[in-house]
Amino acid sequence: MNALRKVGAVAWAAVGSLLLSGCEFNGWYDVQLPGGAAADGHAYHVTVEFRDVLDLVPQSAVKVNNVTVGAVEEVQLDGWHARVRLRVADSVKLPANAVAELRQTSMLGEKYVALSTPPGTAPVGRLGDGDRIPLSRSGRNPDIEEVLSALSALLNGGGVAQLKTITVELNKALDGREDRVRSLLKELNTFIGGLDGRRKDIIHALKAVDRLAGRLGKEKKTIAQAVDTMPPALKVLADQRRDLTRMLTALSKLGTTGTKVVNASHDDTVANLKQLRPILQQLNKAGADLPNSLELLTTYPFPRNAVDAVRGDYVNLDITADLDLSALYRNLAGGSDKSGGGNGESTQPETPDIPDLPDLPTVPTPTALPSAPSLPSSPRCRRPRRAAAVRCARRCAPAATPPEESRPRGSTSRSQS
Structure with a gap:
């Protein structure tokens, strides 16, 4: 019986194994x-x-x-x-x-x-x-085990042991300064709020700094050369230290003197500027007329573009004149055209009357001139030497008789008398 039971158990175990191996079973x-x-x-x-x-x-x-x-x-x-x-x-x-x-x-x-x-x-x-x-x-x-593990790391060997020291020191630092700390926190809040409001500008500035840093990185060699040349330049400045100090001292004195002068002449300067205002206003109203006039002054009476017409010692000119005989007559004769064609007053102003000139004074009749004295006889001329030929010719020449037109009225020569 026991043998049969053992055989049956083995058979059932084999059947169960076959069933389990034929179908996938992952347990419960x-x-x-x-x-x-x-x-x-x-x-x-x-x-x-x-x-x-x-x-x-x-x-x-x-x-x-x-x-x-x-x-x-x-x-x-x-x-x-x-x-x-x-x-x-x-x-x-x-x-x-x-x-x-x-x-x-x-x-x-x-x-x-x-x-x-x-x-x-x-x-x-x-x-x-x-x-x-x-x-x-x-x-x-997060799992509860992870939370407890992190809390254990904090409590064991973490910073919890120093919390009491930190709290005591904070109490000592804030004792009696609550108002200042409160004001500081308000100012800090305002400052942080301002930074938050300027966030876009700050980001833009940081990007600009980044671009600048990139450009400086590209110019690294040039910057290195500039840094290498700086010591000689600094040496030159160091050698000129006394002169620079004197210059700055003199500049300081000049500034002090200039300040005194400006303060002393302040009222006069303001008054002069106020008096200069009408002149500047009139110059401003003149506009481009003043520079155009100054430009014409250098080539007066011709404009500057007349230089192209100069051909050597002459100038080619072309004048177009539109003359109105009636207007020309009115300008020369004076007065306005009363007939005017029935269109009213003339546009040309009347010529003012010229005052009469006074009579010229009468010329007095000249009195008779006294008779001229008799001329002495001419001396005998010797034959002059070569050096005295001109003097002898002048001395021996007879007196020239003035023409009749230049003789004064009423005068007669000795030969006529």
Whole structure:
């Protein structure tokens, strides 16, 4: 009997092994919970990629707005990230750009996958069977173990031990200075607000500085040469230090004297400028007439363009004259045309009357001139030498008789008498 029982047990074990090897069985993870979501087969499948799934296992819940709508079917490793296959009920409608997040039901609860619409982004399309949610739209919340580990690192060997010292020192620093600190915080708030308001200008200035730095980087060789030539230039300035100091001292004295002069002559200068204002206003009204007149002054009486007409010692001129005989007569004779053709007064002004000139004084009759004395006899001339020939000729020449037109009236010569 015992042998038969042993044989039967072995047979049943073999049959069970064959059954298990013929069908894939992953243990109790393949068993769906009764009453679970999407248990009736009306569901679609979605694949989500996670960088870290922690302790997520198959048959974990899939929720939308904290309502279970499906379950996790499979968790696989794909390279350096995990690929999770979800089963979601057909009645759940999600956009094609939905996001997936790994959350925890409570502090020590189980993990589940939460599906939702993308925050801050308009939903697009609809999530369907076989769709994939990439790593860019998946994530997870911090685990309670991670929070406790970070808190432990802070409390053990962290900066908590120094918090008391920091608090005591802050109390000592702020004791009696609350008003100043409050005012400082207000000013700091205003300053930061001003910086925030000028954010665009600051960004523009930083970009300009970046462009300037780029240009300076391109001119690195030129800048290096300039830096190399600076020491000799500084040496020259150092050698001229005394002269520069004297110059600056003299310039300071000149500035002091100039200030005194300006202060002393302030009233006179203002008065002169006020008196100069009408002249400048008239010059301003003259406009271009004054420079044109000065330009004509250098070539008067001809304009400057008449230089092209000069041909040697003569000038070619072409004059077009439009003469009105009646107007010419009025200008020469004076007065206005009274007949005027019946059109009113003449446009030409009347010529003023010329006053009569006084009579010239009478010329007095000249009196008779006295008779001229008799002329002495001419001396006998010797034969002059060569040097005295001219003097002898002048001395021996007879007196010239003036012409009758130049003789005065009433005078007679000796020969006539």
